[in-house]
Amino acid sequence: MLDVVGVEADDALLAGWRARAARGRAHLGWPSVVAARYAGRRQREPLAVRRHRGGTTLALAAPIDQLFVATELNEWALAASLYERDPQRWSALEQGMIQAAREATSPPALLPVLDEAAAFERLTQLARLEARPALLKAIARAESAGLGWLLDDEGFSLGEGIGHAGFPPGASPRPELVRWHNLRNIPTALVTGSNGKTTTVRLLAACARAAGLRTGHNCTDGVFLDGRLVVSGDFSGPMGARTVLRDARVQAAIVEAARGGLLRRGSAVNRADVAVITNVSLDHIGAYGIDDLEGMAAVKLIVANLVGPRGLVVLNADDPTLARFAARVEAPLGWFALDADAEALRAARARGGATCGVRDGRLVSTGGGASHDLGAIDAMPLSFGGSAAYNVANLAAAGLAALALGIAPAAVREVFGRFGGSPADNAGRLMRFEAGGLQVIVDYAHNPEGLQGVLEVARHLMAGGRLLLLLGQAGDRGDADIAALATVAARARPDHVVIKEMESHLRGRAPGEVPGLLRRALLAAGMDASQLHMQGAEIEAARTVLALARPGDVALLPVHGNLARSEVVALVGRMRSGGWQAGERLPA
Numbered sequence: 262m263l264d265v266v267g268v269e270a271d272d273a274l275l276a277g278w279r280a281r282a283a284r285g286r287a288h289l290g291w292p293s294v295v296a297a298r299y300a301g302r303r304q305r306e307p308l309a310v311r312r313h314r315g316g317t318t319l320a321l322a323a324p325i326d327q328l329f330v331a332t333e334l335n336e337w338a339l340a341a342s343l344y345e346r347d348p349q350r351w352s353a354l355e356q357g358m359i360q361a362a363r364e365a366t367s368p369p370a371l372l373p374v375l376d377e378a379a380a381f382e383r384l385t386q387l388a389r390l391e392a393r394p395a396l397l398k399a400i401a402r403a404e405s406a407g408l409g410w411l412l413d414d415e416g417f418s419l420g421e422g423i424g425h426a427g428f429p430p431g432a433s434p435r436p437e438l439v440r441w442h443n444l445r446n447i448p449t450a451l452v453t454g455s456n457g458k459t460t461t462v463r464l465l466a467a468c469a470r471a472a473g474l475r476t477g478h479n480c481t482d483g484v485f486l487d488g489r490l491v492v493s494g495d496f497s498g499p500m501g502a503r504t505v506l507r508d509a510r511v512q513a514a515i516v517e518a519a520r521g522g523l524l525r526r527g528s529a530v531n532r533a534d535v536a537v538i539t540n541v542s543l544d545h546i547g548a549y550g551i552d553d554l555e556g557m558a559a560v561k562l563i564v565a566n567l568v569g570p571r572g573l574v575v576l577n578a579d580d581p582t583l584a585r586f587a588a589r590v591e592a593p594l595g596w597f598a599l600d601a602d603a604e605a606l607r608a609a610r611a612r613g614g615a616t617c618g619v620r621d622g623r624l625v626s627t628g629g630g631a632s633h634d635l636g637a638i639d640a641m642p643l644s645f646g647g648s649a650a651y652n653v654a655n656l657a658a659a660g661l662a663a664l665a666l667g668i669a670p671a672a673v674r675e676v677f678g679r680f681g682g683s684p685a686d687n688a689g690r691l692m693r694f695e696a697g698g699l700q701v702i703v704d705y706a707h708n709p710e711g712l713q714g715v716l717e718v719a720r721h722l723m724a725g726g727r728l729l730l731l732l733g734q735a736g737d738r739g740d741a742d743i744a745a746l747a748t749v750a751a752r753a754r755p756d757h758v759v760i761k762e763m764e765s766h767l768r769g770r771a772p773g774e775v776p777g778l779l780r781r782a783l784l785a786a787g788m789d790a791s792q793l794h795m796q797g798a799e800i801e802a803a804r805t806v807l808a809l810a811r812p813g814d815v816a817l818l819p820v821h822g823n824l825a826r827s828e829v830v831a832l833v834g835r836m837r838s839g840g841w842q843a844g845e846r847l848p849a
Contacts, residue, residue, distance in 0.1 A: 263319045263335045264550075268343070270317035275310050277342030281377070282308055282321050285334040288381045289388055295322045298404070298531075299569050302591050313550035325400065325412060326393040330384055337373065337380050344375055395433035402436050407569070409446050409532050411503050420444035422477070422511035446532070447511065448474070448666045451502075451564040453518040454539025454577075455557070456711045457655045458497070460643070460690050461539055462517045464659035467680055469513040471672040477511035479504065481519070481705075482688060482823060486510060493823065498522025499529030506530065513666070523563050524549040535665045536564040536592075537575040537658050541582045544708035547739050558586045568592040573615060573665040575658055578605035595665065597657035599650060601625050617661040619653060624677070626660050626670075633670040635660050636677050643681035648721035649691060651714035652681075689826050691715060693722075694833045697842035698812030700726075701833055703826065706819040707735070708742075709749045716753045719817045726813030727756035729806050732779055733763045733799065733821070736770030743775060744782040751786030757809050758783060759794045761802035765822055772797075799825040804832070810843040 268274075286307060287293070295305040307322040319339065323331035340358060344351045358373040371387060374380050396417065403410045409421045417434070418427040424445030428434050448469070452462045459480040466478040470487055478485050479501030483493040486508065496504065497519035505514045518528065541558045551557050561583075565574045574590050576583045578598040584605060587594060596609045601618030609616050615628030617635075624635040635656075638644050643652045656677055663673045684692040684703075692703040700722045706712040719728060732750050734743050750758060760776045760783075767775075780793055794809075796802035799822055806816050820826045835841075835848040 263332070263339060264316055265319060265339065266316040270310075270312070274342050274346055275317070275319075277345055278319055278338045279308055279310070281338035281341055282319075282334060284377075285338060285381065285384060286321065286323075289327070289330070289334075289384060291323060291327070298566070299591075301570070311550060313556070314547065314552050315550055318550055324397065326396055327388055327391055329391055330387040333373070333387060334384055337375070337384070340373075341375050341377065341380070393433045395435050398436050399434050399439060402439075402441070403444075404531075406441070407446070407532070408444055409449070409506070409530065411506060411530065413499070413503060413529075415503070418507050420446065421449065421506045422447040422514060423475075423509055425507060425509065427507060447506075448513045449506070449516065449530070449533045450514070450535040450537065450662050450666060451516045451518050451528075451530070451533045451567065452537045452539070452662075453520070453523070453561050453564050454537070455520075455542035455544050455561075455708065456714070457539040457651060457658070458517050458519065459705070460652065460655045460687055461537060461659050461662075462515050463687055464643075464655065464676065464680060465537075465662055465666075466515045467676045467686075468659065468663040468668050468673050469515065469666065471676050472513075472668045474513040475510055476513045476515065477505035477508050478515040478517070480517040499526040502529045518564055520551075520557070520560055521549075523560055524551070528563055528567060530567060532569065533564065533567045534569075534572045535575065535662045536568050536572075537662050538562065538564065538577065538583060539655065539658055540577050540580045540710070542708060542710045543742065543745075544710070544738075546742065548737060554582045555586075558582045562586060562589060565590045565592055573662070575661050575665070577654065577658065578603055578609075579654065595628065595661045597654065597661050599653055599657070615661055615665065617657040619657070622647075624653075624656060624660060626657075626664055628661075628664065633664065634674075635670065636674045641677050641681070642679065643677075643687065643691070645691070645693075645718050645721065649714065649718050651711075652691065684830070689820065689823075691718065692830070694837065696833055696836040697840075697845070698814075699807070699810045699843040700815040701807070702815070702817045703829060703833075704817070704819050705821065707821060709745045712746060712749050712819065715817060715819070716749070719815050720753070722815050724813060726815060727811065728753060729809055729814055729816045730755040730758045731761060731802055731806050731816075731818045731820070732758050732783075733761035733802070733819070734775050734779065735763055735766035735821070736768035736775055737766075740778060743778045744785075747779045747782030748786050751783050751788050755788075755792070757792050757794065757806070758788065759796055759802045759805045759809075761799050762797045763821055764798055800828045803829045804847060807832070807836070808847055812843045814843060 309320040311318045355375045411418045416430050418425050462480050466476045469476040479496045481495045481497045484491045484496050484504045497517040499522050502516045538561045573595045574592045575595045578596040595615035597617040601620040606616040617626040626633045638647050689705045694701040704715045706715045760779050
């Protein structure tokens with residue numbers, strides 16, 4: 262992929278790029294179409310152009326052992342087209358390319374040139390240097406057998422979890438020497454969406470463990486084996502997926518696939534039994550060329566391409582964008598919704614499809630000619646008596662996915678009946694505590710939709726007291742997105758808002774810039790300056806909220822840093838154990 266920024270990518274320039282890139286691919290002998298992974302799927306064009314607000318992205322497909330030469334081809338095709346359009350303006354372009362190559366320590370004989378014949382000869386030499394024919398043969402044999410494989414800077418692996426074999430970086434195992442009979446796939450689910458990913462991942466992982474499978478999962482908190490932390494940090498991207506699938510102890514894998522990783526590095530994995538897309542929202546709009554809901558939906562649907570004809574893609578029928586894009590999915594579809602008898606679910610059942618939703622207060626799933634009662638919603642701790650509608654949706658999604666993985670309905674019912682009863686079950690997501698007459702909710706709400714959902718739960722808990730709110734946002738959101746978050750907060754009529762600096766999430770913003778935007782938006786939405794408090798660090802901001810409390814209040818604390826969350830939970834623990842009462846001085 263090549264991003265064109267600051268240059269007018271008009272139709273003539275793009276036509277020149279496309280023609281040159283196509284000739285280069287043909288010269289190198291690369292396939293003229295991108296073959297579908299599964300029989301009956303559509304083949305795709307190897308060249309793509311995508312215009313967006315930040316510029317234009319030019320993409321071309323290449324064999325897995327030719328990705329470096331593919332970047333050279335992409336750059337040459339654009340550079341030669343720019344020179345053709347305006348030779349005077351771009352007369353120094355070739356020298357700039359050569360200088361850049363020298364700085365990258367490229368061998369002198371392989372310095373770039375604009376002349377097509379010479380450029381093609383250079384690309385041919387580069388392709389020979391990069392080629393790994395044994396690797397391609399091993400991958401081809403794996404794919405013909407439907408076997409998963411992974412390739413990155415850490416090495417190459419065939420199979421998954423307990424059924425995988427690993428090879429060091431740069432190794433190209435000869436297929437005849439691979440012990441194919443020892444390799445196999447493990448049950449694997451991919452989960453993506455704007456909200457609810459981590460909760461759904463944790464639910465699915467708990468269901469797999471209840472089924473007796475040693476389960477690995479990755480999420481924004483780290484990589485886990487059987488619920489125990491293996492490595493801490495945000496591992497919701499490709500590295501987390503590969504870490505889980507290359508663990509020889511893992512018998513089932515539940516993989517969180519966040520938007521950023523999908524856009525920067527792709528899906529990492531090449532197959533899945535189940536893919537879940539929880540929802541699509543305007544969060545992160547403007548990053549990596551994604552400007553609207555349709556573009557975001559296309560990103561989330563990447564995971565659907567990895568599911569075979571015997572798998573299931575689980576979609577949210579209550580999300581109109583996903584409903585519109587469902588026709589693009591070529592794998593079998595399953596639908597979930599808050600209402601089991603929503604029109605989309607009734608239509609899916611009429612076609613013999615799988616569904617999950619709430620009927621008469623109970624979560625019910627259908628599929629394969631069977632119907633399963635997964636329990637009373639009110640009895641599921643995660644639902645907060647049904648007031649946490651977004652968690653009811655997560656339960657429906659996880660229920661449908663768990664059954665598709667082959668997990669018995671009894672195991673799913675057992676998990677749903679207890680999961681969320683302990684704050685540790687779903688760390689950082691709707692953790693509820695009572696301390697000295699104060700109700701405390703610790704959550705991850707990081708966008709307007711997420712904040713709206715947890716505010717509804719907070720409102721359900723209020724019994725005449727006040728609402729105290731912690732508010733912050735990461736710096737990679739646009740000004741309008743930050744204002745939208747503040748607007749949702751103001752609509753809930755909080756009595757006090759403590760605005761925090763997310764010091765580990767500045768992401769290009771100056772210190773104080775995002776808190777300033779939030780404060781101005783809250784004032785514009787009708788809040789009084791006396792209700793707003795500024796704090797420079799997340800943990801101190803949380804302490805400020807708790808210090809404002811009186812008996813009967815509800816304190817909603819969206820905390821985003823793992824360390825800050827641990828400190829807040831520990832503080833609440835000290836408040837409870839020490840007999841603290843709302844309005845008193847906080848323990849140290």
